[in-house]
Amino acid sequence: MAGLVNNLLILLLLFQNICLGFRSPLSIFKRYKDTTRSLSSECLGSEQPVISLGLSDFALDIRMPGVTPKQSDTYLCMSVRLPMDDEAYVVDFKPHASMDTVHHMLLFGCNEPSSTENYWDCDEGTCRDKSNILYAWARNAPPTRLPKGVGFRVGGETGGRYFVLQVHYGDISAFRDKHKDCSGVTLHLTHQKQPLIAGMYLMMSVNTVIPPGEKVVDADIACHYKRFPMHLFAYRVHTHRLGKVVSGYRVRNGQWTLIGRQSPQLPQAFYPVEHPVDVSYDDILAARCVFSGEGRTTETHIGGTANDEMCNFYIMYYMEAKHAVSYMTCTQNANPEMFRNIPQEANIPVPIKSDMLKMTHGHHEETKDSDTSSLLQQAKKEEEEILDQDFHIEEAVEWPGLDLKLGQVSGLALDPENNLVIFHRGDHVWDENSFDSKFVYQQRGLGPIEQNTILVLNPSNAKLLHSTGKSLFYLPHGLSIDKNGNYWVTDVALHQVFKLGTEGKEPLLTLGVALQPGSDKNHFCQPTDVVVDPITGSIYVSDGYCNSRIIQFSPDGLYVMQWGEESFLGRSRPGQFHIPHSLALIPDFSQLCVADRENGRIQCFRLETGEFTREIKHKSFGRELFAVSYVPGGLLFAVNGMPYPGEAEPVQGFVMNFSTGEIIDFFIPLRKSFEMPHDIVASEDRTVFVGDVHARAVWKFASTEKVEHRSVKKAGIEVQEIKESEAVAEARLKNKPESTHSLKDADKQPLVQQASSTGVSFVLITTLLIIPVVVLLAILIFIRWRKTTVYGADEEHKLDSSSGRILGRLRGKGGGGINLGNFFASHKGYSRKGFDRLSTEGSDQEKDEDDGTDSEEECSASPPPPAPSSS
Numbered sequence: 001m002a003g004l005v006n007n008l009l010i011l012l013l014l015f016q017n018i019c020l021g022f023r024s025p026l027s028i029f030k031r032y033k034d035t036t037r038s039l040s041s042e043c044l045g046s047e048q049p050v051i052s053l054g055l056s057d058f059a060l061d062i063r064m065p066g067v068t069p070k071q072s073d074t075y076l077c078m079s080v081r082l083p084m085d086d087e088a089y090v091v092d093f094k095p096h097a098s099m100d101t102v103h104h105m106l107l108f109g110c111n112e113p114s115s116t117e118n119y120w121d122c123d124e125g126t127c128r129d130k131s132n133i134l135y136a137w138a139r140n141a142p143p144t145r146l147p148k149g150v151g152f153r154v155g156g157e158t159g160g161r162y163f164v165l166q167v168h169y170g171d172i173s174a175f176r177d178k179h180k181d182c183s184g185v186t187l188h189l190t191h192q193k194q195p196l197i198a199g200m201y202l203m204m205s206v207n208t209v210i211p212p213g214e215k216v217v218d219a220d221i222a223c224h225y226k227r228f229p230m231h232l233f234a235y236r237v238h239t240h241r242l243g244k245v246v247s248g249y250r251v252r253n254g255q256w257t258l259i260g261r262q263s264p265q266l267p268q269a270f271y272p273v274e275h276p277v278d279v280s281y282d283d284i285l286a287a288r289c290v291f292s293g294e295g296r297t298t299e300t301h302i303g304g305t306a307n308d309e310m311c312n313f314y315i316m317y318y319m320e321a322k323h324a325v326s327y328m329t330c331t332q333n334a335n336p337e338m339f340r341n342i343p344q345e346a347n348i349p350v351p352i353k354s355d356m357l358k359m360t361h362g363h364h365e366e367t368k369d370s371d372t373s374s375l376l377q378q379a380k381k382e383e384e385e386i387l388d389q390d391f392h393i394e395e396a397v398e399w400p401g402l403d404l405k406l407g408q409v410s411g412l413a414l415d416p417e418n419n420l421v422i423f424h425r426g427d428h429v430w431d432e433n434s435f436d437s438k439f440v441y442q443q444r445g446l447g448p449i450e451q452n453t454i455l456v457l458n459p460s461n462a463k464l465l466h467s468t469g470k471s472l473f474y475l476p477h478g479l480s481i482d483k484n485g486n487y488w489v490t491d492v493a494l495h496q497v498f499k500l501g502t503e504g505k506e507p508l509l510t511l512g513v514a515l516q517p518g519s520d521k522n523h524f525c526q527p528t529d530v531v532v533d534p535i536t537g538s539i540y541v542s543d544g545y546c547n548s549r550i551i552q553f554s555p556d557g558l559y560v561m562q563w564g565e566e567s568f569l570g571r572s573r574p575g576q577f578h579i580p581h582s583l584a585l586i587p588d589f590s591q592l593c594v595a596d597r598e599n600g601r602i603q604c605f606r607l608e609t610g611e612f613t614r615e616i617k618h619k620s621f622g623r624e625l626f627a628v629s630y631v632p633g634g635l636l637f638a639v640n641g642m643p644y645p646g647e648a649e650p651v652q653g654f655v656m657n658f659s660t661g662e663i664i665d666f667f668i669p670l671r672k673s674f675e676m677p678h679d680i681v682a683s684e685d686r687t688v689f690v691g692d693v694h695a696r697a698v699w700k701f702a703s704t705e706k707v708e709h710r711s712v713k714k715a716g717i718e719v720q721e722i723k724e725s726e727a728v729a730e731a732r733l734k735n736k737p738e739s740t741h742s743l744k745d746a747d748k749q750p751l752v753q754q755a756s757s758t759g760v761s762f763v764l765i766t767t768l769l770i771i772p773v774v775v776l777l778a779i780l781i782f783i784r785w786r787k788t789t790v791y792g793a794d795e796e797h798k799l800d801s802s803s804g805r806i807l808g809r810l811r812g813k814g815g816g817g818i819n820l821g822n823f824f825a826s827h828k829g830y831s832r833k834g835f836d837r838l839s840t841e842g843s844d845q846e847k848d849e850d851d852g853t854d855s856e857e858e859c860s861a862s863p864p865p866p867a868p869s870s871s
Helices: 002-021 025-035 336-341 354-360 369-375 726-734 758-791 793-801 803-810 820-825
Strands: 050-052 057-063 074-081 088-096 104-110 132-138 150-154 162-169 184-190 196-204 217-224 230-238 243-252 255-262 271-279 284-291 312-320 327-330 391-395 409-414 420-424 454-457 464-468 476-481 487-491 496-500 507-511 527-532 539-543 549-553 559-563 580-586 591-596 601-606 612-616 625-631 635-640 653-657 663-667 677-682 688-692 697-705 710-713 718-721 751-753
Touching (some): 057 162, 104 184, 132 230, 196 230, 217 327, 217 336, 284 312, 409 677, 409 688, 409 697, 496 527, 601 625, 635 677
Parallel strands (some): 625 677
Antiparallel strands (some): 074 162, 088 150, 243 284, 391 697, 420 454, 527 539, 539 549, 580 591, 601 612, 625 635, 635 653, 653 663, 677 688
């Protein structure tokens, strides 16, 4: 009876939880209404901030909470939280504003507004984190509707949870009566998953100057597009009073295709792209704003006040959800010469129709739903999946390159023929005697390395094809190869960056001053890596161990700009570095990613501006992340460092989806073990090479297709597969290194088990199932024997009748039951802590063989925490 009651109670609790899990959307909106901030009665009246529009749709009203600007050109911001955490999609916008009081409005999406006040001065900022523009309005623009199946993604894991409304009050003469303004926008949102994700592409001039009295002034913007295809469906132009016409184009193979052109003096709405345009990789997006300086007596610059000017061309686009990027910008003119061929229409004012004039004066009517069909392009077939994630990276055990006799391996790259290029230190090592406290190299008496430091290998058989770099370097570090096959390298002892031809005899370009550390435009301090943009030829240098910056140079080596600053332990903000150690160009997204080594993360920035775009950081990275490499199509590869004492995350390789930052796969070597993997490079066929500065070795890893079963346990980093090769499985077992971690840590180590057939898997599973049964039977027999011994054979029937109680105790029921943990712990030699850990603290300096500890360090910081390793 007691068991029946217990079961009924459990069912009741389950039923209650299920009921709570299926709460009506109306309850969410009611809860949101109860917690929403108070608004002026002049703003909302009897309206509600959140209105249910059915089972899956709702409207969200975002309004200024009754404000009265005190001076002209005031920018005020306010925020509204998404009423739930689940993913939703914005599918419609309806503005509530008049150009008599509001110059323009912008709606941003983000996760952390700059203030928690009802409203604030936007000079404090709009968002603390990355923000995306979702909507823009000016000059009595009509509502904007999105194509069917298209929405701006908000909430969930990837979308912003806050909306921030920015309102620019230009001329405040309309507020002489001290009325309160409630301008804003109403959003229509849905929980129905949208197959196409909308985004905003902003083209903006930042340095245009309009001379006084000048009749025609052109402001041109152009950028190469380096991402997945996008489909343009609406555009908006924006200038202030001097703007005459704004035009936008896609340029492909020299052909100019009009996206849209409009007078910025008309309602600054999002107008439909009359003939929908698609934009593909390597297209150019170009825009021109035409101004007139007539009537002005002083120069007019780009700025935020009504007396300044702006040149903005907004593009609304959609992309397939799996490739979607919500916001992109272009603020440069990548090719001024091409504007000689811009169509003449770009400089011809747009005739203003009477219905548009009505809109300008506040008499616009809502467009009919039926009209939207003429604005849309039918969604194209789903593109071929580039990120095929059904694969696993494992060591190519037959590759003989692991046995090469090398010095400290500091850099790896692939040349245009896909040959592997190794940069190593020959007989030189980086140890505690290499530099003084001012980072000046102390072993110049050794002279440069007498061996060839650059080796070119056949990636298939590790045969040496070519070697160079003799008598040029002291302590090699970073290596990359440009599209013409030139070698770009850094030397931390010389504090220099070099460009070498394939013969490598004399540098073609040298940056920095030999053996002189510094932090100005002409000096480096232990520069770590260098990459070259294949499109612009711009040079990017990570500098380095004693500077915390990224420096951009022109193709001929002239300083352009720099960004970055030193981070402090425990407070690593975007754009701060603690040893920017490795660089990876992301041409698909026009970004540069940096392995921020001692902060254990990847930071990515826009190539053209150095603007921070994202951070990729996972617990499994541990405290250090040494190197990063990118493969066109969206795969990011990385390697971390050895864990500090007491930490559990193992040293290993990672495969990630660049768009989401998600870890797809982990990999470790089968022969030898990683000691300090220092650099990584990958090819488009997912062949990966890892160079280790301590092991003085290079591993090759290859992609293998998974067959039927794959189990990925992210927290435990466990991967189990059924494979076709029994030989690889045997190699794994024979070369399995002894564990140096506790049993708890061992659960976090990468585990790959393979079998030649399902039969092996069946035998393994059967064996695992039989073992606990055998143990249980042994325990029962032991107890029976003890009973017989103590009470005699006449008590044997009591044991039979009590077997159910014994089983119950083994399951943890009843007092005094057998505790298997205590049972095993009572045996000699057993430790709950598992195997004794070996010291894994290391650095990039040469290992001290005398004491057996990893004393190498290229860059040290006094503990605590332990000194970062050098490399």
